[in-house]
Amino acid sequence: MRKTHLIVLWLILLFAATCSFAQDTLLFVIRVDDILSRNISLQPRSITPFQQTVEAVGAKVSWSVIPHRLQEAENNDGQLRAELAATVQQGHEVAQHGYMHICTLCGQYHEFYCTTYQQAFTYEQQSAWISTGRQILQDSVGITPISFVPPSHVADRTTYNALVDQGFNLISTSGYNLSELREGLFNIPPGRDYTWELTSEQYNARKQEALAEIESVLSEQGIYTLLFHDPFIRQGYENGLVLQWTAELLDSLVSIYGTRLKFVTLSQARDMLLNNSTQLAHRQKLILKSFELxxxxxxxxxxxxxxxxxxxxxxxxxxxxxxxxxxxxxxxxxxxxxxxxxxxxxxxxxxxxxxxxxxxxxxxxxxxxxxxxxxxxxxxxxxxxxxxxxxxxxx
Ligand SMILES: [Zn+2]
Ligand SMILES: [Zn+2]
Structure with a gap:
């Protein structure tokens, strides 16, 4: 065995192997679920204070909206519908969060597959919920959603097929890595929710945990999706604790990452990951994770x-x-x-x-x-x- 032979072979394998680069753009998504939550005791219902909090650093919100809630009594005054229509004009996104966010079999909060009775719903049932919900968003907010968040992160292959058939190209659900759940349906999974029932006692610990997880996921995947839930984002909740927490966290992220960090909506993140050649390195990382030899x-x-x-x-x-x-x-x-x-x-x-x-x-x-x-x-x-x-x- 001559050494030069080994070098020739090594070079061939090296150039054939996929490369990635260190100084990539990092994508940051903020997803707020359950607009409007069924677990409501707080006023005001306005989404504007949270939106203004993240806009202070140029960040975007992807509001995960339960369509049927827009037609229920709490929203008779039309305020939320008007705010959602306005938020889209300002560059934020409205994603569809199921239809009613209630299981028709057991009454729990999952919707597209019954985890209580281990029972699937037909393609026709699921398609009807998806299209009725989408129609409500079109009528009341004036947008056609392309991003879908399954209630309680519960969905099955039938759901994915129905979503693609109705023009959705993005899902945001846990249990999968960044990947395509089926052809044409890209998944951007959320991280943990650090502000669920946040108290002043946990305030700093939760912020440190969030920063640690964000740093780890960003270095590995190049994208992080921070998860919030209505009603905790509201001004009345613990005297604005979550608003303050979010502002401080975002300030920390901007000072750590500077201009490398790009704040985007779910659908902007998908487009950048799949289509933009400057994001090639991220795509390569996805490929590396999806293939092990x-x-x-x-x-x-x-x-x-x-x-x-x-x-x-x-x-x-x-x-x-x-x-x-x-x-x-x-x-x-x-x-x-x-x-x-x-x-x-x-x-x-x-x-x-x-x-x-x-x-x-x-x-x-x-x-x-x-x-x-x-x-x-x-x-x-x-x-x-x-x-x-x-x-x-x-x-
Ligand atoms: Zn159920
Ligand atoms: Zn939900």
Whole structure:
């Protein structure tokens, strides 16, 4: 084995592998759920004080609105409808939060799948709730929502299909990483809610926890969605505790990240992540998270080895190419379509001498994005592995 051969192979694998960059733009979303909450005791109902609080640093709010609530008695005066129409004009977003936010089977707050009785709703039922809710938002706020927040973060595959069929391209739900839940439906998951029933005793601890989580998620994913719930954002709640907490948190974030931090709505975040070439590095990070390639086992090997890999989302094609130490292609295997999941490939090369080899996996996801990852491996024809030397190199 000549050293130059190994360098040639290493360079081939290195250029084939996906790169990412350190100084990216970081995206920050603020999502406020349950406009208008059914758990109401506070006045005023106005969303304006919270909006003005985040506007002080140029931030945007994505209001997660329960459509049916806009037609109920609390909103007869039309004030909330008028405020929502105005907030959209000012660059904030109105997302659709289910339809009634009540389960028709058990009366709990989930809506699109009954977790109490483990019972699914039909496509027709779910479609009707989605379209009726969307119509209410069109009539009373004057917008057609494209972002959807499932009540209690409960939804099933039927929900995703109905949403895509009705023109939604974004969902914000927990339980999944940043990903496409199905083709055309991108998920931007929320972080924790730090201000649910916030008290002055927890005030500072919650702020430190939030800053720590935000820093960790931003460094890993390049985007963070801070979650709030009506009615705690209201001016009357604990004398404006949440408004003050939010202002201080946002000031801290601006002083930590400066202009790297971009405040966006849910749908702006989706567009930047999927379409804007300056966000390429973020997309690459998503791809890296959605595709993992393990070192083949055993390694070194004599005869057969297995290569395990993981796909976080469906791919239209997976292929693998094997190279020798001179960078010559020795075998190419097309593995075809894959659903998300764990896989392994047996590799049983014949007539290959002992030495270093490399393999590159290429994954073409359903939306056209491509991810490549590579590993070295070693074929050792001797029956005894001398001194237990492991020749594999990971990068
Ligand atoms: Zn239920
Ligand atoms: Zn909710």
């Amino acid at each position: 393990s070192q083949n086992f055993p390694n070194p090997f004599n005869g057969q080895t297995r290569i395990h890999y993981y796909l976080g989302q469906a791919a239209r094609n997976v292929s693998v190419r094997f190279f020798d130490a001179n960078g010559r292609l020795i075998e190419a295997i097309n593995l075809g379509q894959h659903l998300a999941g764990n896989y392994w490939l047996p590799w049983n090369p014949v007539n290959l001498a002992s030495g270093f080899y490399g393999y590159i996996f290429e994954v073409r996801f359903n939306d056209g994005r491509v991810a490549r990852k590579s590993k070295f491996c070693t074929i050792l024809k001797q029956s005894v592995y001398e001194k237990n030397i492991v020749y594999s190199v990971n990068f």
